[in-house]
Amino acid sequence: MAAGTNTCVEETSGSLKKIKWSFTAGTGGDVDSIGSAQTSNAFSGLVQGLITVGGASMSASWSVTVKDQSSIDILMGQGASRNAATEYTARASLAGVANDKLTLGITGTGVSHPGEVYLLIR
Numbered sequence: 001m002a003a004g005t006n007t008c009v010e011e012t013s014g015s016l017k018k019i020k021w022s023f024t025a026g027t028g029g030d031v032d033s034i035g036s037a038q039t040s041n042a043f044s045g046l047v048q049g050l051i052t053v054g055g056a057s058m059s060a061s062w063s064v065t066v067k068d069q070s071s072i073d074i075l076m077g078q079g080a081s082r083n084a085a086t087e088y089t090a091r092a093s094l095a096g097v098a099n100d101k102l103t104l105g106i107t108g109t110g111v112s113h114p115g116e117v118y119l120l121i122r
Contacts, residue, residue: 025109047094051118068100
């Protein structure tokens with residue numbers, strides 16, 4: 001099974017932090033602990049938003065987790081059941097993070113499909 005690829009870009013502007021993960025799933029349809037799935041920096045603050053963008057040919061339902069260093073999904077389940085090529089946003093019921101590096105997990109995209117995940121923290 002071929003591994004997927006992932007890049008992570010971290011930006012800070014004032015008190016707002018934006019993390020962008022761009023990924024292409026492997027042959028198993030997953031992106032987990034590959035490439036730069038973990039952020040380089042530790043983050044603190046409240047999660048303000050999640051934006052997911054799937055590729056046009058992705059499977060109908062794929063899921064995102066963003067885990068802190070205690071393996072807690074700081075999205076609190078809000079990353080589940082993304083639709084194929086639809087852009088999704090989530091704001092309510094997201095958690096906070098305290099001085100932790102964050103790790104992206106993606107499941108169920110289908111073979112070799114690209115996508116993007118944006119996380120906003122303040």
